Amino acid sequence: MQASTLPGFSVKTSVFEGPLELLLELVEKRKLLINDISLASVTDEYMRQVSLMQELSLPNTAQFINLAATLLLVKSKSLLPVLDLTEEEETSIEDLEERLRKYQIIRDAALVLQNSFGKTKLYAPQFYKPTVSLFLPDEYCDIEKLREAMIAAINGLPQKEAPAQAKIKATISLEEMMKKLETRITQNLQMKFSELNFGETEKKVVIVGFLAILELFKQGNLILRQNSYFSDIEIELDRGQTPTYY
Amino acid sequence: MPIDILVEGLLFYKSAPQKKQVVMKLFGISEAELATAIETLKSRLATGATRLVETGEEIQLVTCPELAPIIETLRKSELKSDIGKAGAETLAIILYQEPISRAEIDRIRGVNSSFILRNLLIRGLVERNHNKTQNSYQFSISPALLNHLGVTHKHELPDFSVIANSLEKFNEVAIEENI
């Protein structure tokens, strides 16, 4: 396994089998209730975990990225309340909260099952082959029929998902996610950074936390301009450059 | 002959889970008649060594939970089985939401569950039925799952009603919002 060659990372990332499990853990660790505020506050850490997963090419990363897109929307909306979300985006946020609450119940129910599984088994009678020997072939007992049944069984075998394909899927999701945010910024082109800061008191939270913008900046899709210390930071979409993903 | 005796005789003879639909057809009885017979049989068996296990679709005769340690020694105690976190999660979803499609299970778990489901099917812990109207498979629990959990009905699981209620509220809210 690739993860084991990088000690320190493997444990942190491979523990989570699904994105909801990770997200719920982050919310619960902070003793928060599930809502848009708590989701926004764990977005950064979630993104960190997912980028780690991506670096390690862990399985299921695509599903983690899919959820990251919604989470980033929640975060962007909390930092930029002027941001108009489409109906679809609003639904996906509400959906996420609902799914997380439901998952929480299921996760706890699963613990109950895991604890009682195999502890006191109820046994069905043992099977004994009757001593009377019979030979009762039917219409299926025919070479051609059995060949057909065999071919059908082979056609029904599960296919291995090509790892290369999984990676492409992950990249596309990331790309799509970034595209969406890019559109947002384009709409608010030349917007001053201070305008984004609605209701947030701590500058640090805004700057460090606004991962959406930083991500785009890191990728060279944004130009951040500050004319002098402590003055407003201007954000602009860099149109001259093709986006680079890593 | 009383229906509960017929049902008991059949289950004893078959020594495997039987579909309720098949039992009804075999004895020419209604769903209500079968339900009454099941209740009668359950209370009659209560003082003996066997129990009637019931899922939505099937019934089966098994040994009572108190006999588990003795039978385990008879079987020279096989490897203790574990279902793992992902398996338990998937089983919990099916147990509380059955019948349920793979797509819905995936949605609740947030990950693809096809391999886990295949594994549970192979172990006989869940069953798969083809839903013609939706042209998809619906998953439900098997008597074997209840046997492994040591209960004759899922309602006997600890916290069953608490968990079922909280999930129920959820589904109600979802329905209301859809209107």
Add this chain to the structure above:
Amino acid sequence: MPIDILVEGLLFYKSAPQKKQVVMKLFGISEAELATAIETLKSRLATGATRLVETGEEIQLVTCPELAPIIETLRKSELKSDIGKAGAETLAIILYQEPISRAEIDRIRGVNSSFILRNLLIRGLVERNHNKTQNSYQFSISPALLNHLGVTHKHELPDFSVIANSLEKFNEVAIEENI
């Protein structure tokens, strides 16, 4: 636990005659204790579908005489019905891959095959042999069915090498992916 419950549980689970001596030794009870338990059990079962029969040195649980006509009908209809698609699939896998364990059959089919294998065994279509090294049963086609199919050499089976190849590939993937 009352001895009559222990005895009933054992007889039910074993679903075959048990030597009284063995039962006494197993539960650490005297002949008199067993005799009392047998009487208790007999009277308790009297209202149900099963009876305890003593045959010399052995005891066994059987269905009550009143059920005999119904059991007979059941047996006949079981043998008349065909093995079905699932039966054919299982039989085909055994034919092309014998000797093969239940676990391997299950893995290829993606569902639990134990009840289907029982049916194939009862009908004399397959045989099972205990594999000591793996401590599991290995299934193969019965000589009678091989005769019936007219197969003398495995390689003469239609598409034998194609099928063997795809199954081999699947097994590699299955082990790697833990399917």
